[in-house]
Amino acid sequence: MSAPGATQPESRPPATGDGGPFVVRARVFSADDLRRAHTRIAHEIVERHHGADGLVLIGLYTRGVAVARRLADAITEFEGVAVPVGALDVAFYRDDIGIRPVQPLGPTEVPVDITGRNVILVDDVLFTGRTVRAALDALTELGRPRSVEVAVLVDRGHRELPIRADFVGKNLPTKRAEDVRVRLAEVDGDEDGIELWGPADPAGRGEGAS
Amino acid sequence: MRHLLSVDDLGRAELDELLDLGESFLDVTRRNIPKVPALRGKTVVSLFYEESTRTRLSFETAAKRLSADTMAFSVGASSIAKGESLRDTVQTVEAMGVDAIVVRHRSAGAPHRVATWVDAAVINAGDGRHEHPTQALLDALTLRRHRGTGLDGARVAIVGDIRHSRVARSTAKAFAALGATVTLGGLPTLIPESLAGWPATTTGDLDEILGRLDVIYLLRIQHERQDATLFPSLREYTTRYGLTVERAGRLKPDTLIMHPGPMNRGVEIAAEVAETPASVITEQVANGVAVRMAVLYQLLGSGATVA
Numbered sequence: 001m002s003a004p005g006a007t008q009p010e011s012r013p014p015a016t017g018d019g020g021p022f023v024v025r026a027r028v029f030s031a032d033d034l035r036r037a038h039t040r041i042a043h044e045i046v047e048r049h050h051g052a053d054g055l056v057l058i059g060l061y062t063r064g065v066a067v068a069r070r071l072a073d074a075i076t077e078f079e080g081v082a083v084p085v086g087a088l089d090v091a092f093y094r095d096d097i098g099i100r101p102v103q104p105l106g107p108t109e110v111p112v113d114i115t116g117r118n119v120i121l122v123d124d125v126l127f128t129g130r131t132v133r134a135a136l137d138a139l140t141e142l143g144r145p146r147s148v149e150v151a152v153l154v155d156r157g158h159r160e161l162p163i164r165a166d167f168v169g170k171n172l173p174t175k176r177a178e179d180v181r182v183r184l185a186e187v188d189g190d191e192d193g194i195e196l197w198g199p200a201d202p203a204g205r206g207e208g209a210s
Numbered sequence: 211m212r213h214l215l216s217v218d219d220l221g222r223a224e225l226d227e228l229l230d231l232g233e234s235f236l237d238v239t240r241r242n243i244p245k246v247p248a249l250r251g252k253t254v255v256s257l258f259y260e261e262s263t264r265t266r267l268s269f270e271t272a273a274k275r276l277s278a279d280t281m282a283f284s285v286g287a288s289s290i291a292k293g294e295s296l297r298d299t300v301q302t303v304e305a306m307g308v309d310a311i312v313v314r315h316r317s318a319g320a321p322h323r324v325a326t327w328v329d330a331a332v333i334n335a336g337d338g339r340h341e342h343p344t345q346a347l348l349d350a351l352t353l354r355r356h357r358g359t360g361l362d363g364a365r366v367a368i369v370g371d372i373r374h375s376r377v378a379r380s381t382a383k384a385f386a387a388l389g390a391t392v393t394l395g396g397l398p399t400l401i402p403e404s405l406a407g408w409p410a411t412t413t414g415d416l417d418e419i420l421g422r423l424d425v426i427y428l429l430r431i432q433h434e435r436q437d438a439t440l441f442p443s444l445r446e447y448t449t450r451y452g453l454t455v456e457r458a459g460r461l462k463p464d465t466l467i468m469h470p471g472p473m474n475r476g477v478e479i480a481a482e483v484a485e486t487p488a489s490v491i492t493e494q495v496a497n498g499v500a501v502r503m504a505v506l507y508q509l510l511g512s513g514a515t516v517a
């Protein structure tokens with residue numbers, strides 16, 4: 001949800017809008033902050049489920065897959081059990097096909113039968129909720145989970161559907177015209193971090209905050 | 211991309227994009243529920259002025275796996291038999307509210323004409339001796355899955371009735387565009403007189419190049435359409451150009467054997483050879499559904515807004 005590029009499956013403002021070039025407004029998370037958020041979310045998941053039995057973490061492309069792997073590694077570290085990790089591509093389930101370019105971002109690979117399991121859908125940023133909506137449809141075709149929950153690093157508000165996150169790294173109030181960019185070493189090849197981007201010109205900040 | 215009429219409509223980037231998408235849809239077709247809601251509410255009509263079961267079924271399956279609705283118009287069972295013109299038929303069909311028209315016609319260029327009459331996306335499912343672009347895409351996907359994304363340097367021979375084959379023309383173009391080297395083989399009378407527009411060379415001596423090939427692509431000998439002056443006898447054809455067990459033995463062990471179907475076992479290909487592990491003929495059929503899903507998705511789904 002936070003990568004640059006025309007094929008991103010999430011509403012996002014153009015790199016340069018009427019408000020001038022997009023610039024970093026704030027560095028929201030350092031690499032250390034991001035590590036702590038992963039650790040805390042992993043603990044919360046295990047706490048709520050009284051262990052890791054029956055869990056399966058399913059990341060949404062692109063960065064959700066990396067986040068899911070990190071959460072699973074953290075759970076393995078302090079619980080001593082392996083948690084299955086899957087990757088889900090929701091492109092063909094989106095509701096904006098035909099409105100703008102929607103291309104698959106990777107192969108759907110879920111290594112276990114999700115029927116009867118507690119599925120945690122994992123993404124980097126929760127915004128309109130439309131990606132999660134599509135993911136719920138995609139999951140239905142893979143089986144009937146016992147439960148589905150959502151874990152995200154950032155909840156930036158502006159929901160357009162009745163969807164909420166169960167596990168959140170940080171609630172970050174944003175303006176619609178802004179953009180939250182999560183950088184993960186294994187995806188982006190540089191240092192971990194989360195940045196808030198927005199138009200350089202303050203005149204472009206007119207839209208309502210969440 | 212608004213229509214798919216010829217392989218020439220596709221640049222390298224679009225070709226790669228369609229094949230990547232084809233791989234994604236191949237994943238979809240292998241799931242327990244091989245269906246996605248991507249084209250819900252869209253209608254695809256197949257307008258076939260020439261008999262075809264395989265291509266029509268493949269398109270219909272592709273459309274259904276994308277959750278599109280399908281309609282079929284076929285010769286004999288419709289107003290076509292009552293003498294309605296192509297244009298009237300097409301406009302009638304479009305008035306019913308269709309988003310894509312899949313056209314097969316015995317005349318080269320018919321799908322291009324249809325495209326000028328309608329707002330719907332038009333897909334050429336074979337026009338005369340001219341082109342069959344989705345066959346080319348499924349062949350390219352099949353080869354790519356065995357050779358990797360670039361077909362760079364793959365040596366391909368297409369053997370058979372090149373002159374009357376739309377498959378040969380489209381597939382040769384797609385293979386060449388992706389970096390393969392294409393040689394056309396077969397009876398000299400069945401090779402086009404001019405190779406203008408063909409990204410290929412010819413050989414009269416198949417046996418000479420056999421051992422160096424990465425792919426041998428056999429065309430169906432359409433003996434029901436053969437002109438006796440161009441063609442000696444089936445037996446002579448098989449002896450000189452058929453992929454017999456003996457000839458197959460002289461291929462490299464990893465040479466892929468391809469055929470667009472339907473096969474004449476014992477004519478252009480020996481029955482046993484079609485069953486060997488090097489034969490990817492059934493893979494071609496499976497890949498056909500996936501690339502047709504990719505084409506429909508690009509034309510009716512997200513590709514529509516890209517241009």
